[in-house]
Amino acid sequence: MQEISKWSYVFSKDSAPVAHAKSGEILKFIMEDCNGGQIQTEDQLSNIDWEKTNPATGPVYIDGAEPGDALAVDILDVTVADHGVACTIDNLGPLWPVCELRTRRIEIRDDYAYFRDIKWPIDPMIGVIGTAPSEGSTPTGSAFEGGGNMDSRLIKKGATVWLPVRVPGALLAMGDIHATMADGEVIGTGIEIAGEAIVRVRLLKNFKLNWPVTETADAWYVNTCGDTCDLAIERGYKEMHRLLAQAYGWDSTDTAIYMSLQGYLASNQACLVPGSGGDTFRVGTPKVANKPRLID
Template sequence: MIHKLSKENHIFSFSKDYKTALFVKDGDEIEIETLDCFSNQIQTNEDKLEQMDWNKVNPATGPIYVEGAKEGDVLEVTIKNIEIADKGVVATGKDLGVLGDLMDGLYSRVVNIKDGKIIFDEKISIPIKPMIGVIGVSPREGNINCGTPGSHGGNMDTSLIGEGSKLYLPVFVEGALLALGDLHAVMGDGEVGVSGVEAAGSVTVEVRVVKNLKLVNPLVKTPEVTATIASDESLDKAVKIAVHDMANLFQSFTKLSIEEIATLFSIAGNVQISQVVDPLKTARFSLPNWVLDSYNIVF
């Protein structure tokens, strides 16, 4: 069955305390309308970040209760389609992002999206590659604001979470309570300036409850690669967690020794960066799918 969920149903943190916006069954498809990361407050170059309501950043549409999802399960979210608005916002500024030490004040600019490209300036147009910045489930207890990534997902800003990918999220509470938002028309790994091309839009996903997979942190599978995703205050620790998570996956599905796993990962796997600018930083450890296929790792 195909459901629709409008952008009016949005939350600013992941928690089981919110009223459920939609109940769906295992296997259902949902078309989810989303606000941009500024709740659509920046529509023209006259709308300034300084005057914006900063309590309204990173909204996620949801929560969606998936029947049959129980603590300890995994929720598979297949991203079937992402529709992006015909304009987006780029933003940066003092103390924001990796170059924030070189700036004064805040900066934002509305850019048009035409024929699948961002018109950045008169010299450069950049092909779009739509992705979901914020996507996650409810934590076991309390609230995690939508700007923060973690084991529940959230603001992972991971460019692999785009059309054709399957995201796997550990389930902490009954129904999982999925929510998503913060679409990017395009974003580089690292998101070094603090934003991608932030855009409103809509996402069509299919949800499935997976029972034969144990995850502590999110995992994403694109048509090419499978990557474990981990967030921490330092990239060094995030990298360590992501590689250990992938080693756990191999230990649960194969008979390889840890030495074989470490050397295989060292030559065939890639440590990659998702973002370095949210309160926590996000790294991933990525392997080509043919490596997992060769060892019959299927879930």
């Protein structure tokens, strides 16, 4: 099993790959926390070097991947360090006006997180995962059509993330692990923590994806972003509509009716940061026995 430990700060077709992998190969990604390890104690606040945040391990060149393909990343395991941090960030999020700058160091013991007088089970997830855009570059702290900083708490052990391939080799990278994170990530951080992810990469030839899709045991979720919540949600509904109609062979109207009867909608990260891709949402539909898979 290859271990990948070098990271970068952009998704770009011009990024030099740090490793190559074949379809079906299992890889271990070793990841720093989103702060690049700059915050370790409660007397350190979020006035850090933002140019060194959200490092994404990779990119990895997937042999045989070409534009128009889809890349599956099966998340086999995610493990985390023995502590993480959560911080308020100056002028970020709807609750900032009633907050002050503060860091909380959160201990992880026996798979539980400890905050003040409360503990809860950890549920590690990967905040940043994506493939390179066809043009230009996108910071790893931003969300975009190829993934990036989606911050979906469903991207965890047992899930598969389907990513569009827009450049030869796909150039897969990931980072920004959280021990836990709430939907919305209202102050801009989950439990930011270092860790490792073991994944399997699989290539699906000639399958169009406009946005990343998370597959769980019982549902599919399209992940989108936008400068407003409305735009992000609209994009998710349109891509889910396309995938459902294509898989089930229904016309547009019946597909729309079904989506109004069965489905899910949730925020991934709803702390709008101008210029970062904006709020991220997921639009879901349940898996149905004896119906075709949405991606196959």
